[in-house]
Amino acid sequence: xxxxxxxxxxxxxxxxxxxxxxxxxxxxxxxxxxxxxxxxxxxxxxxxxxxxxxxxxxxxxxxxxxxxxxxxxxxxxxx
Numbered sequence: 001x002x003x004x005x006x007x008x009x010x011x012x013x014x015x016x017x018x019x020x021x022x023x024x025x026x027x028x029x030x031x032x033x034x035x036x037x038x039x040x041x042x043x044x045x046x047x048x049x050x051x052x053x054x055x056x057x058x059x060x061x062x063x064x065x066x067x068x069x070x071x072x073x074x075x076x077x078x079x
Contacts, residue, residue, distance in 0.1 A: 015047040022051035029058070 022043050030036050043050040 011047055015051070018048065018051040019043050022054050025058070026054060 023040065026036055026039055026043070039054055043054055046053075
């Protein structure tokens with residue numbers, strides 16, 4: 001078998017497992033929404049670079065800070 005065929009088989013095998021893992025994490029992170037359609041296309045259509053792009057974006061994306069509890073101002077407004 002020519003080396004180019006072996007390289008393609010390895011790349012596609014790596015892409016298959018990486019894409020499955022990335023799609024699983026994507027659905028876990030965002031749930032089923034319209035916003036994941038673009039990520040699905042990138043992950044599935046761009047071998048290896050698509051899943052890598054999502055993993056990089058996921059680590060770079062800043063997590064929102066926990067929301068502060070609303071303060072009860074009822075004591076101040078008892079006029």
